[in-house]
Amino acid sequence: MENEIILLRGLFRGCHHWGDFPNLIQKAFPEHTITCVDIPGNGYLSSKISPNTIEGMVESVRLQRKSNCKVYILAVSMGGMIGLKWAELYPNEVASLICINTTAKEFSPFYERLLPNNYLKILMALTSDSFKREKVIYEMVSNQPINLNTVNKWASYSKLHPMKISNFWRQLYAANTFRISCPECDLHFIASEHDQLVSYNATIAIPKAWKIPIITNKTDGHDIALDNPTWLLSTIKKVWIK
Template identity: 30%
Template structure:
């Protein structure tokens, strides 16, 4: 049975997945699911975040090695985590069996205003200005990334508790942003089967980034009609079912190929 590895995005950690991992585990019928923090976040909050994606890949691979979980791996990642997963699949193709990228973006496929919507900049600046004010910062992050507000108060309570227990430094946040901004996927298409998921109402990243990436790689692309940037938060059932429905399609295609 293949191991699923989950990677979050900029300044977020494993606890921000919420109930999604349990729903995904049931949908894809796996008992092997590993959630990893990127350096500078969560359990690794005391580490200096690398300023380039390649070095994050090194850290993630080391964490997987230390976990003793056998490969090859199926990686589901969003945003910055998606860039890390892409670089991992490009550099070490034998290690990655399946790739699911959620609301990610990267050069050379998308322009800067697409990768980070201009209308989001004022809110992001406000987040930076309120970085040490947990309630204010998380409320703005929630507005930027989530369109499902049914559990907003409990979300914010949980997110504030996470921030207070493992506060990401302002310097680490900037280094992660710098790594994301500089990442260029180049021309190497990952050899593994890839599913790209996007959200039509993403306020942070223009969903055209996912469409362009899928077109360039010939990858399967599905778009959620109303969710925001944090698609696994807004609709964890749809996200998990999209993955579960895709897996047998890939298996059928591979069988027909051989």
């Protein structure tokens, strides 16, 4: 493998939420450029208006590349939708895509794509201060005991780059109206069997429909990079180092 690796996050998450994982993947792929990308409305682009379509997000992400070579994409949740649409619209730009806990409307119902026991938690997060919001999100995306140091870092970051509630709804609308056809690039799906945010059935629905082998994580939550970066890095190396 050569060239640039793009790291894409999901709904209301920014580059900062990767934690130390970009450094880990850089060490594993020292000859390659690692680029963390935020969509408008998230992270360092929090002051911008979020596109209300996945296609609009793709156009923003493409402009943030550091090279003109084909990219390798590692994407979580809604980030996987962006990666899939990028590969569909611009097949000559994407060499390989790994989707982690990604879903799509046409493959599974809404109550599997966002488990009902999270609805009230999300509303609570949207109306809370930065610490409380990040603590609630941590509890939804992780299967590990809560790490207050991480929550405090997330909260400090959200104060520096405050996210607008209107952007949350625009991103949610984009995710809920997303439709996709199977792209031609090298494609892999990772699904957390015990994801507390999204049903495992929803995350395996796309690869099952497209007859693509599923890489199953049997212990960790929605955010595998947070819960088990060692396992995730090992899995990525098996996929991308031939």
